[in-house]
Amino acid sequence: MFYPTSTSMVYRRGIQAITLSVDLWIHYLQFLKETLDPADPETLNTMRGTFEHAIMSAGLDFRSDKLWEMYINYEAEQGNLSGVTSIYSRLLGIPTQLYAHHFQRFKEHIQGHLPKVFLTPDKFIELRKELASVNHHSGSKMEYPSGLEDIADPAQVCIHDYVELC
Structure with a gap:
């Protein structure tokens, strides 16, 4: 007979x-993912909290790549792409075995x-x-080769579209 509460206590x-x-x-997180009810609103907070605890405890280990990847994949499954970006930002500051x-x-x-997924x-x-400024342009008025002056700047179009969606 399977007792999730007892198993959870052993993992803890x-x-x-x-x-x-x-x-x-990793095994504890897999256990939680398999046993927690996805329909329960607390499941997301429990999983994220446990991932954060795991990362804070063991995430600096040189061979912690699989733990980080599990967290990234979990957030991607939840549709939290800005969270994925944030996790990558943290991960890339740590020298792990699979850094490249x-x-x-x-x-x-x-x-x-699109940038609007990650950036305000x-x-x-x-x-x-x-x-x-790095490219020595003035940011507001770019110099275009002749014949391209009337083509819209894709970045300005993206900003305009983003503002309209908000």
Whole structure:
């Protein structure tokens, strides 16, 4: 007979005893994902809280890649793309075994979605101005090759569309 409460207590005692065990955290998170009711509104908070606890406890380990990937995949499944971006931002500040792999996946994540998913309009404009200054442009009026003056700036169109959606 299966007793989820007893199993959960065993996992918790194990985690208290060996907080740095990436494998134990992974198994506990898999157990929670399989046993918690997805329809319960508290499930999301429980999972996120447990992921955060796991990352704070074992996320600095050189071989913690699978733990981070589980968290990223969970947030992606929930449709929280800004959360995915935030997790990648934290992960890329840690020297893990699969750092290059994570950086590649982060680039694919960023390139696969519009900036409005991750950035506020103010942050987008700030980054656009920074990019323009780096490229020695004035941010407000760009110099175009002849014949391209009447083509709309895609960044301005994106900002306009984003503001209209809000």
